Amino acid sequence: MQPRAHVTLEDVARAADVSLATASRALNGMRVTPQLRDRVLAAAEKLAYTPNAHARALAGASHRTVGVICHDVTDPYFAAVAGGVMRVAGANDLLVMLASTFRDPEREIAYVSMLRAERAPAILLIGSGFEDARWERALEAELKPYLDGGGRVAVVSRHRSLKVDSVLPENRAGAAAMARALLDLGHRRFAVLSGPRALTTVADRLGGFREELAKAGVGLDPADIVEAPFTRDGGYGAMTELLARGSTATCVFALTDVMAIGACAALRDQGLSVPNDISVAGFDDIPIVRDLTPPLTTVALPLQSLGEKAMELALTENSGRRRRLLRMGGEVVLRGSTAKVGS
Amino acid sequence: MQPRAHVTLEDVARAADVSLATASRALNGMRVTPQLRDRVLAAAEKLAYTPNAHARALAGASHRTVGVICHDVTDPYFAAVAGGVMRVAGANDLLVMLASTFRDPEREIAYVSMLRAERAPAILLIGSGFEDARWERALEAELKPYLDGGGRVAVVSRHRSLKVDSVLPENRAGAAAMARALLDLGHRRFAVLSGPRALTTVADRLGGFREELAKAGVGLDPADIVEAPFTRDGGYGAMTELLARGSTATCVFALTDVMAIGACAALRDQGLSVPNDISVAGFDDIPIVRDLTPPLTTVALPLQSLGEKAMELALTENSGRRRRLLRMGGEVVLRGSTAKVGS
DNA sequence: CTGAAAGCGCTTACAG
DNA sequence: CTGAAAGCGCTTACAG
Structure with a gap:
């Protein structure tokens, strides 16, 4: 059985014995004598008619x-x-x-x-x-x-x-607030797991974090910033690299929760405990981080x-x-x- | 400034001083004298022309x-x-x-x-x-x-x-395999966190699990099956309900990983340890479950x-x-x- | 209220 | 190879 052509408005109009215009109006809920309207609707129903969205858009109706x-x-x-x-x-x-x-x-x-x-x-x-x-x-x-x-x-x-x-x-302000919170916990040596520098989000979060640390007289060693893809595996790799570099940071700030999750996995695989050996914080508050062990400290955004x-x-x-x-x-x-x- | 009308093929054809047909052909990579083709392409570029997908679809070109x-x-x-x-x-x-x-x-x-x-x-x-x-x-x-x-x-x-x-x-076979694996671990008393019965997936997974248990002479007490939405919160609620019922199951099978995550959270909140106090298994192997603590036993599907x-x-x-x-x-x-x- | 007709912007036989 | 023209399936002034 060869695919039949689509049922068109014309088929409906013919079946209902009305003009194209009337069929169109009836289907679109414009004023039409109830009797004609019913005939059109019945015909459309029987023929399983669906208007062609392209024809509709072309003819000027707005596209949804x-x-x-x-x-x-x-x-x-x-x-x-x-x-x-x-x-x-x-x-x-x-x-x-x-x-x-x-x-x-x-x-x-x-x-x-x-x-x-x-x-x-x-x-x-x-x-x-x-x-x-x-x-x-x-x-x-x-x-x-x-x-x-x-x-x-x-x-x-x-x-x-x-x-x-x-x-x-508010990436910049959020990262700054996180810096303050972490400083309040007593941390003074930080590492950052960063995404690609070309992303504005990276620039903002990293910038806000660094700036706020600077206000407290805390610097960020370039060797303590690792750049990787914005993914779980990116976070895993970055954390592994950081450990390999022998970083002495007491706290790691991952620029996204997804990276933080990878970082935690890397730490676990190295036998290190979060937060006993090292603290980890993220950004975004994706739903899952509440259910991690330990649950993740983060900047909550109303996603x-x-x-x-x-x-x-x-x-x-x-x-x-x-x-x-x-x-x-x-x-x-x-x-x-x-x-x-x-x- | 009022939004101008869209640039059309006709505009391009006029700018390139060719017919509509030639413009269309040039743009669609059909055979056209190089010289004309270049003129059309240049005009299209200059006018920032984008074909109207609706007109195209209506005219018979396939829609992508x-x-x-x-x-x-x-x-x-x-x-x-x-x-x-x-x-x-x-x-x-x-x-x-x-x-x-x-x-x-x-x-x-x-x-x-x-x-x-x-x-x-x-x-x-x-x-x-x-x-x-x-x-x-x-x-x-x-x-x-x-x-x-x-x-x-x-x-x-x-x-x-x-x-x-x-x-x-293979939901049925997967659930059966899970039943076998859990029986092999020595479990004999199970609970199931189920999704809505109306879903075929629920019927298959629950059926496969139950049947395999039955083969081993292990029954599933109706009181040990809790139905809830297929969500994290559904799993949390179902687990909470199960505990309230005083279930003595040693192992909980959640019909999806997402529900299992909720179940684990509920257990944690009740001060119970997984897997020391109770074992938890899921289904699907969504990426995150590897990074949970403890990581989740599940039926891995190639999602x-x-x-x-x-x-x-x-x-x-x-x-x-x-x-x-x-x-x-x-x-x-x-x-x-x-x-x-x-x- | 209803209908005949134009027009939306393309593609594609059909001639040339 | 190129162009004039029909046609895709609708909507919407425009008459009536």
């Missing part, structure tokens, strides 16, 4: 599919933010096209281009921008015509030069809200000319992975 | 956006499977529309309908079906015309009556492959008439959360 681009759905941080996005999207009867760039900048540009072709009414960029001028220009070149065409864009996390509505986790707010920004008309910035604070949560020095 | 419906992106199980789907999709230049039903059957149907309207060339259903005749009929009513129209459908996990290509984790295979099934022509079934085995991995009885 928004685009979301994140680095990696598999990462609990992005999963949580995406969850927030989808909650709001679902509540607004919107379908979400979710793309994973797997942290490839080229692919990010390609996805924006595809979403633009899809005429998505909104595009959300979830995740830190890259501090790379070439990439920024290419991204802007895609986004500019999209915005000019009436597209809406919102981002979560800082993008240096993008003039779009943004939800900004789901980040996504919800971004979707709301994109959905809501920006009356003013200027971009809207929504700062979302983080809060230090001290848990079992960090201990007082000397206790 | 596939649909994926899962229960909850936020759940590490689905995140891992979705990751596999996206990897294959990305490699094939496909965009993924990912929808989260948040476990609402109604919403699942609604999403299939939307994806059908989008004329997605393929729809993937990730996650267990519901054993609910009304729901099954409604889903089939959506899927049938889609399939007849040439749509491709693949599912991960068992759907009772859906005649579509399927990737089937990413599940997604990859499903996407591949949907992408690859089904030459035969019949549905293809791809069974993917699970393997018991004994870790620290289970102990020998009496040791």
